[in-house]
Amino acid sequence: MKRSFGLPPQISRTAQVADWFAREIRAGHLTSGEKLPTEQELIAQFGVSRTVIREAMASLRSEGLVVSRQGSGVFVADHEANTTFRIVSDELHSLTEVQNVLQLRLAVELEAAGIAAEKRSDDDLARMRDCLDAIDASIAAGDSAIEPDFAFHRAIASATGNPYFERFMHFLGPVIIPRQSIRPRTETPEQRRLYLEQVQMEHRRIYQAIERQNVEAARFTLREHLEAGRERYRRMVDGSARP
Incomplete structure (x- = not known):
């Protein structure tokens, strides 16, 4: 029987698709080992x-809900064996929820940025530069840059030398990247590009502080980045709420 693929309004198309599959998998409608439709079919x-x-x-893979097998396609993972703490995008439907996530990020990433500035290696810097280059390429292609953005923050965490970060x-x-959850209905490609360039x-300011091994500057620029993100998200939600 053909399933319905209807999508709710408001949240980003990427989050809508990922959330639909996440709900189907968690409800048992898509079972472990089941092959998903091809990219063209989706x-x-x-x-x-x-x-x-x-x-x-990519979002579903990061949550451990699907796995890719080269040459075979994408399959539902054995999610029963992977019950761990996650933040999923279908939980982030209000400004308060997103602010709570950003507050959690601030508590963890502020310290990570300071330690990374103190301990980073040349390899760590190269990994961060690769992420920045990937973000630039994604912006140029008109994409959302969610995956390379997340990779950049993970690269900072890795540079601490503490694997738990x-x-x-x-x-x-x-999904901790706010634009994964909600995008304005009226967003134009130019508005997205300007948003991502900011x-x-x-x-780049965070990277430069870490490169200089300036601990306080690394913490300051990281805080500035997350607090600016919270304000951008607030404006985004307010704009989407207007008729």
């Missing part, structure tokens, strides 16, 4: 772009 069924499908699958970021997953400017 594009047709959901009426979205290839980028949306790929970002949704990176593991904690991995467990949180890329975010990327903040990323």
Whole structure:
């Protein structure tokens, strides 16, 4: 029997697709080992772009809900064996919920940025630069840059030399990036590009502080970045609420 692929309004298309699959998997409607439709089939069924499908699958993989097998496709993972703490995008439907997540990030990432500035290696810096380059490429392609953005923050966590920082970021997953959850209905490609360029400017300030091994500057720029993100998200929600 063909399933319905209807999507609710308001949250981003990527989050809508990822949430639909997450709910189906957690409800047992999609079972462990079941193969998902092909990328082209999903594009047709959901009426979205290839980028949306790929970002949704990346989000599901990061949550441990699906696995990719080269040459075979994407399959539902053995999620019963992977019950761990996660923040999932279908929980982030209000400004308060997103602010709570950003507050959690601030508590963890502020300290991580300071330690990374003190202990980073040349390899750590190279990994961060690769992430920044990937964000630039994603912006140029008109994509949302969610995955490379998350990778940049994980690279900072890795640079602490404490594996628990990176593991904690991995467990949180890329839905901690606010634009994963909600985007304005009226957002234009130009507005998205300007938004992401501002975010990327903040990323570069964080990187420069870590590169200089300036602990206080690393903490300050990280705090500035997350607090600016909270304000951008507030404006985004307010704008989406207007008729």
